[in-house]
Amino acid sequence: MLHTYLTVSALSNTNVLQAYLAVGALSNTNMLQEYLTVSALSNTNVLQAYLTVGALSNTNVLQAYLTVGALSNTNVLQAYLAVGALSNTNVLQAYLTVGALSNTNVLQI
Structure with a gap:
């Protein structure tokens, strides 16, 4: 159902995405992937x-x-950093673990 929902681009705008997330549809790792x-x-x-x-x-969801x-x-x-998603140590560690900050340019940000 999620796949079908996304396939038709129903989540292509911010308002729809916010509504979709608000009901917890992306609360687990598999659906997020x-x-x-x-x-x-x-x-x-x-x-x-x-x-x-x-x-x-x-x-887990961040990973x-x-x-x-x-x-x-x-x-x-x-954009990710701007909203403060990396404001605590545990989340930052998970972020670094997967190598997202592995190059100099990104690290400077």
């Missing part, structure tokens, strides 16, 4: 909306998010 796999979080605005509702508040490469570029990382 599927969500990211279809590139629904490929732009900064959508990522900000995703983080705003606290969907990345725990280590799944990073594993599929959704934070592989500088602009997306800036």
Whole structure:
């Protein structure tokens, strides 16, 4: 059902994404991986909306998010940091564990 929902681009705008996340549909790792796999979080605005509702508040979900490469570029990382998602040590450790900050340019941010 999630796959079908994403396939038709129903989550292509911020408002719809916020509503989708609000009901906890992305509360587990497997669903998050599927969500990211279809590139629904490929732009900064959508990522900000995703983080705003606290969907990345725990280590396991963050690891799944990073594993599929959704934070592989500088602009997306800036958006991620801007909303304070890396404000605590445990989450930062998970972020670093998957190598998302493995290069100098990204680390400087």
